[in-house]
Each structure stands twice: as C-alpha cells, then as structure tokens.
Amino acid sequence: MKSLHYNMYNKLKYTFAVCLLLTSLMVNAQVTIQSPYSKFGLGNVRGSLLPQYRAMGGISTAVYKPSFFNNINIQNPASYAGINSTTLDIGLTGVINELSNSTQSEQNFNASLSHVAMAFPITRKSALSFGILPYSQLGYDFKNTVQVGTTAANTKTVDYKYTGEGGLTKAYLGYGMQFGDHFRVGANVEYLFGNLLENRSTEYANDPGAINSRLQAKNSVGGVSFTYGAQYDFRLGNKTSLVFGYSGSSNSNINSKISNVVTQYNIINGEEQSAFDTLSIVENRKTNLKLPLVHNFGISIQKDNKWLIGADYRMGKWSNLTIDNVNQGLQDTYGVSVGGQYTPDVNAINGYFKRVDYRLGFSHDKTYIQVNNQDIKQTAITLGLGLPLSSINRGSIYKMNLTAELGKRGTVSNGLLQEKFVNLHLAFTLNDGSWFRRFKFD
Numbered sequence: 001m002k003s004l005h006y007n008m009y010n011k012l013k014y015t016f017a018v019c020l021l022l023t024s025l026m027v028n029a030q031v032t033i034q035s036p037y038s039k040f041g042l043g044n045v046r047g048s049l050l051p052q053y054r055a056m057g058g059i060s061t062a063v064y065k066p067s068f069f070n071n072i073n074i075q076n077p078a079s080y081a082g083i084n085s086t087t088l089d090i091g092l093t094g095v096i097n098e099l100s101n102s103t104q105s106e107q108n109f110n111a112s113l114s115h116v117a118m119a120f121p122i123t124r125k126s127a128l129s130f131g132i133l134p135y136s137q138l139g140y141d142f143k144n145t146v147q148v149g150t151t152a153a154n155t156k157t158v159d160y161k162y163t164g165e166g167g168l169t170k171a172y173l174g175y176g177m178q179f180g181d182h183f184r185v186g187a188n189v190e191y192l193f194g195n196l197l198e199n200r201s202t203e204y205a206n207d208p209g210a211i212n213s214r215l216q217a218k219n220s221v222g223g224v225s226f227t228y229g230a231q232y233d234f235r236l237g238n239k240t241s242l243v244f245g246y247s248g249s250s251n252s253n254i255n256s257k258i259s260n261v262v263t264q265y266n267i268i269n270g271e272e273q274s275a276f277d278t279l280s281i282v283e284n285r286k287t288n289l290k291l292p293l294v295h296n297f298g299i300s301i302q303k304d305n306k307w308l309i310g311a312d313y314r315m316g317k318w319s320n321l322t323i324d325n326v327n328q329g330l331q332d333t334y335g336v337s338v339g340g341q342y343t344p345d346v347n348a349i350n351g352y353f354k355r356v357d358y359r360l361g362f363s364h365d366k367t368y369i370q371v372n373n374q375d376i377k378q379t380a381i382t383l384g385l386g387l388p389l390s391s392i393n394r395g396s397i398y399k400m401n402l403t404a405e406l407g408k409r410g411t412v413s414n415g416l417l418q419e420k421f422v423n424l425h426l427a428f429t430l431n432d433g434s435w436f437r438r439f440k441f442d
Contacts, residue, residue: 033095033097033110033137033138033139034097034099034108034110034139034140034141035097035099035137035139035140035419036099036140036142036417037140037367037369037376037409037410037417037419038137038138038139038140038164039138039140039162039164039198040328040330040368040369041318041321041328041330041368041369042135042136042138042168042196042289042321043136043137043138043139043164043166043167043168043196044136044137044138045135045136046133046134046135046136046137047075048074048075048133048170048172048227049074049075050071050072050073050074050089050091050115050117050401050427051091051114051384051401051402051403051425051426051427052071052359052384052386052401052403052427052429053071053073053075054361054382054384054403054405054423054425055339055341055359055360055361055382055383055384055385055401055403055404055425056308056310056337056339056340056341056359056360056361056382056384057312057337057338057339057360057361057362057363057380057382058312058337058339058361058363058382059298059300059310059311059312059337059338059339059340059361060073060075060076060247060296060298060312061075061076061229061245061246061247061296061297061298061312062076062231062243062244062245062298062299062300062310062312063076063079063243063245063298063300063308063310064079064082064184064231064233064241064243064245064300064302065079065082066302066304066305066307066308066341067304067305067343067346067357068305068346069386069397069399069429069431070082070083070084070085070087070119070429070431071087071089071429072087072089072117072118072119072129072131074117074129074131074133074172074174074188075229075247075296076186076229076231076245076246076247076296076298077129077174077175077176077186077187077188077227077228077229077247078176078184078185078186078229078230078231078245078247079176079184079186079229079231080119080126080127080128080129080174080175080176080177080186081125081126081127081176081177081178081184081186082127082178082184083119083120083121083127083129084121084124084127084433085120085121085431085432085433086118086119086120086121086430086431086432086433087118087119087120087429087430087431087432088117088118088429088430088432089115089116089117089118089131089427089428089429089430090113090115090116090117090427090428091113091114091115091401091425091426091427091428092111092112092113092114092425092426092427093111093112093113093114093423093424093425093426094109094110094111094423094424095109095110095111095421095422095423095424096108096109096421096422096424097109097419097420097421098419098420098421099417099418099419100412100417100418100420101412101415101416101417101418102412102413102415112134114133114134114425114427115131115132115133115134115427116131116132116133117129117130117131117132117133118130118131122175123177125177125178126175126176126177126178127175127176128173128174128175129172129173129174129175129176129188130171130172130173130174131171131172132169132170132171132172133169133170134167134168134169134170135167135168135169135170135192135194136167136168137167138164138165138166138167138196138197138198139164139165139167140162140163140164141162141163141164142161142162143159143160143161143162144159144160144162145157145158145159145160145205146158146160156204156205156207156210157204157205157206158202158203158204158205159201159202159203159204159205160200160201160202161199161200161201161202161203162198162199162200162201163198163199164196164197164198164199165197166194166195166196166197167194167196168192168193168194168196168221169192169193169194170190170191170192171190171191171193172188172189172190172191172227173188173189174186174187174188174189174227175187176229182232182233182234182235183230183231183232184230184231184232185228185229185230186228186229186230187226187227187228187229188226188227188228189224189226190224190225190226190227191222191223191224192221192222192223192224192225192254193221193222193223194220194221195218195219195220195221196218196219196221197216197217197218198216198217198218199214199215199216199217200214200215200217201213201214201215202214203267208266208267208268208269209266210266210267211264211265211266212264212265212266212267213262213263213264213265213279214262214263214264214265214275215260215261215262216260216261216262216263217258217259217260218258218259218260219256219257219258219289219323219324220256220257220258220259220284221254221255221256221289222254222255222256223252223253223254223255223256223288224252224254225249225250225252225254225291226249226250226252227247227248227249227250228247228248228249228250229245229246229247229248229296230245230246230247231243231244231245231246232244232245236301239303239304239305239306240301240302240303240304241301241302241304242299242300242301243298243299243300243301243302243310244298244299245296245297245298245299245300246295246296246297246298247295247296247298248293248294248295248296249291249293249294250291250293251290251291251292251293251317251320252290252291253288253289253290253291254288254289254290254291255286255288256286256287256288256289256323256324257284257285257286257287258282258284258285258287258324259282259283259284259285260280260281260282261278261280261281261282262278262279262280262281263275263277263278263279264276264277264278264279287324287325288324288325289321289322289323289324290320290321290322291321292316292317292318292319292320292321293316293317293320294314294315294316294317295314295315295316296312296313296314297312297313297314298310298311298312298313299311305343305346305347306342306343306346307340307341307342307343308340308341308342309339309340310338310339310340311336311337311338312335312336312337312338313334313335313336314333314334314335314336314337314365315332315333315334315335316332316333316334316368317332318330318331318332318333318368319331319332319368321368330368330369330370331366331367331368331369331370331375332368333365333366333367333368334365334366335363335364335365335366336363336364336365337361337362337363338361338362339359339360339361339362339382340359340360340361341357341358341359341386342357342358342359343355343356343357343358343386344356352388355388356385356386356387356388357385357386357399358385359382359383359384359385359386359403360382360383360384361381361382361383362379362380362381362382363378363379363380363382363407364377364378364379364380365377365378365379367409371416372414372415372416374411374414374416376409376410376416377409377410378407378408378409378410379407379408379409380405380406380407380408381405381406381407382403382404382405382406383403383404384401384402384403384404384425385401385402386399386400386401387399387400387401387402395432395433396430396431396432396433397430397431397432398428398429398430398431399428399429399431400426400427400428400429401425401426401427401428401429402425402426403423403424403425403426403427404422404423404424404425405421405422405423405425406421406422407420407421407423408420408421409421
C-alpha cells in the first residue's frame with residue numbers, strides 16, 4: 001500500500017522549480033515605470049490583489065469563496081480556510097501610462113511578471129499559502145528649472161534633476177483556518193526586500209565653468225512585517241450568504257541599509273564629465289523604516305456559483321511613515337471600492353460563455369501625496385473575465401483571468417501633473433484536487 005500518489009512528488013518538484021525560476025525573474029527584473037508621483041514615500045504601493053479581485057474594483061476583504069473554484073485572496077488571509085484543492089496562480093502585468101500637464105503630454109509602456117502564488121489545504125477547514133509579488137515600484141525622471149541670483153547681471157539658470165528606480169518586493173507565508181461554521185481568521189508573515197535608488201543633481205545650464213553636484217542615494221530594505229484578517233458569514237438561504245470582513249497590517253519596523261555619495265562634476269559641450277571630487281561617502285549605514293497601520297473593512301453578499309456583490313473601505317496612517325527615523329511628510333489615506341462578479345451558469349454543458357465569470361468594479365482613493373496643498377486622488381473603473389480552460393487531466397481545473405483597470409491620478413490644475421493609466425493583467429489559475437489524495441494499490 002502506498003499512502004500518496006506517486007505522481008504527487010513529480011508535480012511538486014516541477015511546480016516548485018517553475019516557481020523558483022519565476023521568482024528569480026521577478027526579483028531581478030528592472031522596474032521601468034515612469035511616474036513622478038512615485039518619488040514620494042516608498043513609491044507606487046501596489047497592494048496584495050490578484051487580477052481576479054482587481055477586476056472587481058479591488059474588493060477582497062469580505063470575499064470568501066463565490067464558487068467551487070479556488071482563488072487565492074492574499075489581501076485577507078482568513079479566506080485561505082476555504083481552499084480545498086492545490087491552487088497555483090501566476091500572472092503578468094502591462095501598464096500604458098500617459099503623463100500630462102496643461103501644455104504637453106507623453107506616453108510610456110512597461111510589462112513585467114506580477115505574481116506567483118500557491119495554496120493548498122492542511123485540514124478540511126484550513127489552508128496554507130505562500131508566494132511573491134511587488135509591494136511598491138519606483139520610477140521617475142524629471143527636472144525643475146529655476147533662475148537664481150539677485151540682479152540681472154548675476155542671474156543663472158539652474159536645473160534640479162531628479163531620477164529614481166527600483167522598488168520593494170513582498171514574499172509571504174500565510175495560514176487561515178475556520179472555527180465552527182461561520183468564523184475564519186488568518187495571518188501572513190511577509191518579508192519585504194529590494195532597493196530604492198534615487199539621484200538628485202544640481203546643474204548650472206549654459207555655464208561650462210560651473211561646478212555641478214549630485215547626491216546618489218540607495219536604500220536597501222530587508223525585513224519582516226505582518227498582515228492579518230477575519231471573516232464572518234451569515235447564511236441567508238440555501239445558497240446565499242452575507243459576509244463581513246476585516247484585514248489589516250501592523251506598523252512594523254523594517255531593517256534597511258542606507259548608502260549615499262555626493263560628487264562634483266563639470267559639463268563641457270553638453271557632455272557630463274567624470275566626477276572630479278567626492279565630498280562624502282556613506283556605505284551601508286544600518287537603520288530602519290517604519291510602516292503605517294492599515295485597516296480594511298468589507299461587506300459582500302453572494303449566491304454560490306452565481307453572483308457576488310461587495311464593497312470595501314480602507315484607511316492607512318501613512319502620515320506615520322518614517323525612513324531613517326525621518327517622517328516623510330505624507331498624508332493619511334482612505335479609499336472605497338465597489339464591484340462584483342456574475343456567472344450565468346457555472347455547470348453549462350453547451351454554451352461556453354455561460355461558464356465565464358464577468359467582473360466589474362470601481363475604486364476611488366485619496367493617496368498619501370499632497371502637492372501645492374492639493375491632495376492627489378486616484379479613480380479607476382475596472383472590468384475582467386474569468387475564462388475556463390480545458391483540463392489536461394482529471395481532477396484539474398484551469399482558468400485564465402483577464403483584467404483591465406482604466407483610471408487617472410492627479411490633475412492638470414494648479415500646475416500639477418495628471419497620470420492616465422490602463423493596467424492590463426493576465427493570470428493563469430490552476431485547481432488540482434489530486435495532489436494530496438490518498439490512493440490504495442493492490
């Protein structure tokens with residue numbers, strides 16, 4: 001008698017090999033976003049949402065299990081308790097971004113691997129999940145030109161140039177379990193790591209003899225944080241339920257090492273020359289950054305295997321964010337999301353599109369950025385499809401999730417910039433119930 005199917009080992013071996021390869025690609029990928037607003041704080045914070053939830057406006061806090069198909073809801077680890085088969089989710093993201101002010105605009109595009117996540121049941125009412133995904137992204141390149149001097153004779157044109165790249169990645173390990181028939185709790189242990197690289201230059205335009213200077217700063221981050229969640233559902237009928245949810249993250253202290261170099265250089269005939277002097281060097285000075293408390297509240301109502309409607313409210317104490325014990329001058333955030341999913345007939349034999357999940361949502365956020373005493377807000381409309389795919393073997397179910405987020409951040413008034421974006425997400429989700437099934441052999 002053998003206790004486990006022989007193929008389980010091979011499945012695990014090849015799956016983990018693929019996950020390790022994709023994780024390596026994520027960690028070593030170069031962030032190429034172009035967003036001046038990413039200069040603030042930790043960059044553009046991505047959130048822990050897979051495409052299935054982004055398509056519904058980002059609702060997730062009170063989303064448990066709308067159908068028999070398993071999805072990994074990282075945002076609220078209490079939901080892991082409903083996972084009853086091995087689940088693997090891998091995705092890609094492409095971003096079309098347009099930056100504009102009152103006089104001009106420019107467009108750019110970038111694409112990258114977005115996430116690798118896996119979950120599998122431990123008991124009938126608990127499951128474990130782990131994975132890796134972006135936490136924040138940093139990418140900007142702009143300048144501010146000013147005139148300095150007290151008289152027309154000694155006035156000079158100075159370019160203040162700002163560039164940044166990099167970002168933080170999150171690897172997590174989480175566990176969720178159910179108590180009784182209605183209450184669930186869960187938690188994630190998360191490891192944040194990555195590099196935030198920023199340069200600030202002062203250059204005197206049209207002055208070949210001027211001495212220019214540059215500060216090059218690097219913040220290497222690596223430390224542990226925690227997120228947690230709970231859900232409670234009320235059965236309103238045989239297949240209909242009302243779910244309340246909460247999730248949050250702790251104000252963890254994350255270790256980091258700061259390095260910076262201040263150099264001086266000349267520009268001759270428009271070409272930057274090698275630095276001729278180094279004014280200061282700091283290498284790997286140990287410090288930390290302190291993350292804020294974040295709270296998410298959600299409510300949803302669903303009819304199993306048919307439809308789901310929900311709403312989320314979120315708030316974050318980003319005014320408490322400190323880097324190297326210096327408060328970053330950010331604002332507290334809040335946001336709302338509404339959305340849902342509809343599946344015409346999950347068991348339809350004829351008519352493929354009756355088995356498709358149709359998703360729609362809306363989100364609005366006040367970000368942690370304030371410029372010229374004006375809050376920077378972000379609004380998006382989201383839509384998506386969950387497309388069933390043919391099974392390769394019995395016991396496996398595959399689905400392709402397509403999501404589009406169409407939104408804007410900021411405004412062109414008051415001398416500010418506006419970002420219009422189209423975020424495109426593609427993810428493949430596998431449910432396999434045969435991995436840990438027990439078999440007997442004669």
